[in-house]
Amino acid sequence: MPTEKILVGAFYNPHLAEETLASAGLIDHLAMADPPEKNDPYFPQIRERFVLLLHDYIHQLADPIPPHALERARQLAELYRTTWVAEHCQCVMTEDGRFNVDYVFPPLYTRQMLDRYTENAKVLMNALGRPLVMEQIPRYFRADLDEMTEGEFLREFFEATGAGFLLDIAHAWLEAHYRGKPAREYLNTLPLDLATELHVAGMTEYSDLEGPWIAPVEPTDDMLDLAAWAFERMPEVRAVTFDAFSTLLQPGAIPRTVERTRKRLNLI
Amino acid sequence: MNSRQAQDVILRLLADGPFRASVMADAAAQGADVAAVARGVDMAALDRFGRFLCRHYYRERIVHYFKYARALAPMTDRPPEVVLKSAEFKALMPRLILGERTSAQAVADLLKAHLTREAEAIRAAIPFWDDLVAYQAVFFLSDARPAASEARRYPTRAESTTLLELEWDLPAVLPALLRPFSRLPMPPRQRTRLLFARSPEGEVTVVRCNDALRDLLEGLTGDVEPASLAARLGLDAASLEKTLRQLERLGAIIAQGSFSSSHVGSEPADATTARKYP
Numbered sequence: 001m002p003t004e005k006i007l008v009g010a011f012y013n014p015h016l017a018e019e020t021l022a023s024a025g026l027i028d029h030l031a032m033a034d035p036p037e038k039n040d041p042y043f044p045q046i047r048e049r050f051v052l053l054l055h056d057y058i059h060q061l062a063d064p065i066p067p068h069a070l071e072r073a074r075q076l077a078e079l080y081r082t083t084w085v086a087e088h089c090q091c092v093m094t095e096d097g098r099f100n101v102d103y104v105f106p107p108l109y110t111r112q113m114l115d116r117y118t119e120n121a122k123v124l125m126n127a128l129g130r131p132l133v134m135e136q137i138p139r140y141f142r143a144d145l146d147e148m149t150e151g152e153f154l155r156e157f158f159e160a161t162g163a164g165f166l167l168d169i170a171h172a173w174l175e176a177h178y179r180g181k182p183a184r185e186y187l188n189t190l191p192l193d194l195a196t197e198l199h200v201a202g203m204t205e206y207s208d209l210e211g212p213w214i215a216p217v218e219p220t221d222d223m224l225d226l227a228a229w230a231f232e233r234m235p236e237v238r239a240v241t242f243d244a245f246s247t248l249l250q251p252g253a254i255p256r257t258v259e260r261t262r263k264r265l266n267l268i
Numbered sequence: 269m270n271s272r273q274a275q276d277v278i279l280r281l282l283a284d285g286p287f288r289a290s291v292m293a294d295a296a297a298q299g300a301d302v303a304a305v306a307r308g309v310d311m312a313a314l315d316r317f318g319r320f321l322c323r324h325y326y327r328e329r330i331v332h333y334f335k336y337a338r339a340l341a342p343m344t345d346r347p348p349e350v351v352l353k354s355a356e357f358k359a360l361m362p363r364l365i366l367g368e369r370t371s372a373q374a375v376a377d378l379l380k381a382h383l384t385r386e387a388e389a390i391r392a393a394i395p396f397w398d399d400l401v402a403y404q405a406v407f408f409l410s411d412a413r414p415a416a417s418e419a420r421r422y423p424t425r426a427e428s429t430t431l432l433e434l435e436w437d438l439p440a441v442l443p444a445l446l447r448p449f450s451r452l453p454m455p456p457r458q459r460t461r462l463l464f465a466r467s468p469e470g471e472v473t474v475v476r477c478n479d480a481l482r483d484l485l486e487g488l489t490g491d492v493e494p495a496s497l498a499a500r501l502g503l504d505a506a507s508l509e510k511t512l513r514q515l516e517r518l519g520a521i522i523a524q525g526s527f528s529s530s531h532v533g534s535e536p537a538d539a540t541t542a543r544k545y546p
Contacts, residue, residue: 039443062272062275068469091275091279092279093279094276094279094280095272095273095276096276098280099276099279099280099282099283099284099365099366099367100279100283100366100367101279101282101283101321101325101366102321102325102328102366102367103321103324103325105279105282107275108271108274108275108278110271112270112271112272113271113272113275116272140313140316140317140320141309141310141313141314141316141317142309142310142313143278143308143309143310144308144309145271145274145305145308145309147271206320208316208317208319208320208323209316209317209320210316213320247331
């Protein structure tokens with residue numbers, strides 16, 4: 001476990017801005033999933049009081065990043081004065097742009113995809129001049145089209161690019177769950193030693209999925225226990241973030257979860 | 269087929285309800301590549317995830333584009349997102365293609381029916397309710413990707429561009445509807461025309477549209493040279509060019525190359541004094 005100060009925070013949810021500002025002593029940082037609305041009266045104070053981390057959709061690393069997406073990311077990175085930039089290990093849009101699921105979805109873990117991710121991530125890092133972290137994304141259904149495991153793909157990517165790992169503990173739990181593996185066993189296959197940031201998150205049951213999936217709710221104690229287990233194996237981690245960004249997120253959820261996370265991870 | 273192409277097949281299976289149904293019925297009929305991908309995935313689970321994504325996709329857009337109806341739900345008792353749990357939406361899902369305009373129109377029709385059916389009591393409390401629903405429905409529809417169109421020789425109005433005529437001047441009151449109020453904020457009862465445009469990057473912009481701009485947009489058929497159109501509408505050619513460039517940036521028109529050989533740098537055209545609304 002690292003010795004320097006580790007930030008504990010959440011996502012910026014504008015509908016909970018007042019409560020977030022009132023919790024400034026508890027919350028160190030805010031991840032920004034969307035740019036602030038032009039008429040958001042709270043953002044100037046938010047920007048002054050918190051460390052902001054760019055965690056927007058920049059572009060899928062499976063494909064070359066167009067200049068307008070790079071420019072948008074550059075502007076947001078400057079606005080937030082972000083310490084690092086986060087992207088997801090996702091491929092959500094067809095190459096011709098015709099189909100887009102508009103939701104996180106992972107790539108096939110193949111050598112060709114790895115090469116594409118590596119090349120495009122290097123372009124992004126060079127363009128922004130800031131460190132990059134990449135978050136892993138679970139796959140709900142079985143796909144026997146991979147050439148390597150998720151853990152192998154991630155480790156090779158991080159070693160080739162110098163980017164950091166953003167471990168989402170709920171994503172890891174879901175991946176393990178839908179593969180029928182124990183969560184800790186699955187976590188052992190991921191490059192925890194290269195993790196920069198840890199996400200804690202809640203889940204709920206969805207009728208369409210006939211099972212659990214990510215939701216903007218508070219994590220259970222079991223999930224925080226799992227996060228604490230992983231946290232002990234992440235020597236380079238610098239931030240822990242409650243990952244919930246939705247207008248459905250209820251008042252009180254952010255300060256309660258940040259407090260519970262601090263206690264469980266001994267980050268008081 | 270390489271793995272990037274295989275990924276595209278999976279993404280289409282998730283986003284395109286009719287395609288998914290046809291592959292589940294007979295994958296081989298879609299070709300060897302698609303059949304190979306279908307063999308490699310758990311199609312029943314993929315189908316469940318596709319339905320989950322469909323509901324999520326439209327929920328995100330309802331939350332964003334129907335935010336005024338959501339804010340007024342305590343007065344109307346009709347939160348728009350409940351449509352997603354209706355039997356009608358469930359029946360519609362297999363026919364929906366995420367991001368496609370016809371699909372968005374079908375969902376918008378469901379939303380409009382839900383919000384305006386037997387709504388006399390709502391109209392009595394919120395006299396501009398029908399305008400508000402229409403405004404949000406056009407916004408919702410404008411988000412969808414237009415069908416690919418044939419290249420035209422001259423600038424043409426984009427398929428996704430919509431003009432909406434309202435009885436009430438809604439933009440004057442929209443921000444106030446999202447703030448707490450004790451008395452319903454009322455817009456002026458004043459005929460208002462709005463232009464909705466979708467940029468190539470998918471950003472939807474709404475601006476007021478006066479008669480001159482309407483006439484211009486209606487004249488942009490793709491077959492008329494801008495200089496001829498300027499002469500017909502009595503517009504200065506340089507101002508027209510600037511206006512066309514502004515409209516192109518918004519995505520309201522599609523142009524091939526330059527608009528004319530005239531110079532740039534003229535005064536802004538009054539017709540497109542643009543202001544974005546939430």
